[in-house]
Amino acid sequence: MAVPVSQAWTVATYILKQKLSGRKRFPLVTMLEPLFRCNLACAGCGKIQYPAHILKQELSPEECFRAVEEAGAPMVSIPGGEPLLHPQIAEIVAGLVERKKYVYMCTNALLLKEKLHLFKPSKYLSFSVHLDGQREHHDFSVCREGGYDIAVEGIKAAVAAGFRVTTNTTLFDGADPNSVRAFFDELMQLGVEGMMVAPGYTYEKAPDQKHFLGRARSRRLFRAILSNRKQAWKFNASPMYMEFLMGKREFTCTPWGMPAYSVFGWQKPCYLLQDGYADTFNELIETTDWNNYGTESGNPKCANCMVHSGYEASGAYYTFSSWKGFAETAMATLFSKYEDRGALDLLNEPIKPAHAPLVQIGASAEARAEQKHETVA
Numbered sequence: 001m002a003v004p005v006s007q008a009w010t011v012a013t014y015i016l017k018q019k020l021s022g023r024k025r026f027p028l029v030t031m032l033e034p035l036f037r038c039n040l041a042c043a044g045c046g047k048i049q050y051p052a053h054i055l056k057q058e059l060s061p062e063e064c065f066r067a068v069e070e071a072g073a074p075m076v077s078i079p080g081g082e083p084l085l086h087p088q089i090a091e092i093v094a095g096l097v098e099r100k101k102y103v104y105m106c107t108n109a110l111l112l113k114e115k116l117h118l119f120k121p122s123k124y125l126s127f128s129v130h131l132d133g134q135r136e137h138h139d140f141s142v143c144r145e146g147g148y149d150i151a152v153e154g155i156k157a158a159v160a161a162g163f164r165v166t167t168n169t170t171l172f173d174g175a176d177p178n179s180v181r182a183f184f185d186e187l188m189q190l191g192v193e194g195m196m197v198a199p200g201y202t203y204e205k206a207p208d209q210k211h212f213l214g215r216a217r218s219r220r221l222f223r224a225i226l227s228n229r230k231q232a233w234k235f236n237a238s239p240m241y242m243e244f245l246m247g248k249r250e251f252t253c254t255p256w257g258m259p260a261y262s263v264f265g266w267q268k269p270c271y272l273l274q275d276g277y278a279d280t281f282n283e284l285i286e287t288t289d290w291n292n293y294g295t296e297s298g299n300p301k302c303a304n305c306m307v308h309s310g311y312e313a314s315g316a317y318y319t320f321s322s323w324k325g326f327a328e329t330a331m332a333t334l335f336s337k338y339e340d341r342g343a344l345d346l347l348n349e350p351i352k353p354a355h356a357p358l359v360q361i362g363a364s365a366e367a368r369a370e371q372k373h374e375t376v377a
């Protein structure tokens with residue numbers, strides 16, 4: 001298992017309690033975005049294209065604690081932006097750990113090594129390092145040469161200091177499944193606790209619109225990557241969600257499973273779309289027309305979506321909805337090899353590399369200034 005038993009137990013009992021209490025829509029992970037500012041400008045990111053006055057804004061620690069307590073989810077993911085750029089990030093993380101929340105602090109790890117001393121190892125804290133593939137692929141994906149090597153240094157330092165470290169990988173069209181499998185080997189050798197992987201979401205604001213995967217291509221790619229699994233690979237994701245990515249099962253979206261809170265408030269309906277904001281979590285749940293979302297709704301913005309924030313909770317909720325779901329999850333955990341000859345054939349198919357010259361696509365003046373400053377520092 002790629003998470004501590006105490007975390008798995010906390011999550012399982014939380015979901016069962018919500019179900020027994022008859023709560024229809026409840027969150028699994030609060031996505032807390034304390035800022036949108038970043039020291040990278042990735043081509044597939046839709047979060048950093050805000051005007052400068054928005055990029056300068058930050059949530060205070062008190063605002064973060066209030067949002068997390070309001071939602072009540074047992075896990076908190078802190079994406080962004082780059083959370084390590086927040087001047088009070090250590091205080092925010094410490095406050096969440098004190099509240100016994102399992103925190104995944106998402107980072108591109110450019111600053112991880114130098115800021116590690118601000119944090120204390122805890123079973124409640126994981127650094128979730130964004131790495132999109134082997135060196136060349138990651139550097140291309142984040143539009144920063146040398147980004148992979150810096151992130152790996154950060155991972156090594158965090159593992160050596162006793163921190164829990166996981167990775168978060170987003171795949172786009174042109175991903176080479178053999179390279180991704182070799183990348184998994186590299187990550188496990190670095191000592192990471194578990195890996196997360198998902199297809200990129202087609203952000204309307206992302207500068208590079210050409211390389212997002214459609215659903216059929218996503219399933220084909222994930223079948224090639226995740227079948228015939230090596231025993232050493234550990235994944236930090238619901239086994240049901242991973243079967244969904246491989247095309248082995250269907251789920252409907254659970255957009256309220258990972259609600260997002262940022263300087264704008266609670267984002268409707270999910271981490272990815274921006275159809276308005278609510279001041280409170282209850283208002284988000286009660287005033288969002290949930291029927292308008294999910295691939296089955298016919299909403300074109302949801303057509304190709306297979307991302308964690310919509311479907312990971314669907315997998316986790318399925319596990320605890322029935323004995324059947326529980327038994328299927330147990331089987332998927334115990335027999336996780338997924339032998340598949342057809343998937344081996346997919347690994348031999350030629351791929352069309354999506355690489356072009358490495359550039360800082362759409363980097364805002366502010367992001368470039370931050371990057372320059374961090375490099376000099």
Ligand code: SF4
Nearest residue numbers: 253270293302305310
């Ligand atoms: S399918 Fe769900 S998670 Fe994906 S964009 Fe639509 S509402 Fe959001």
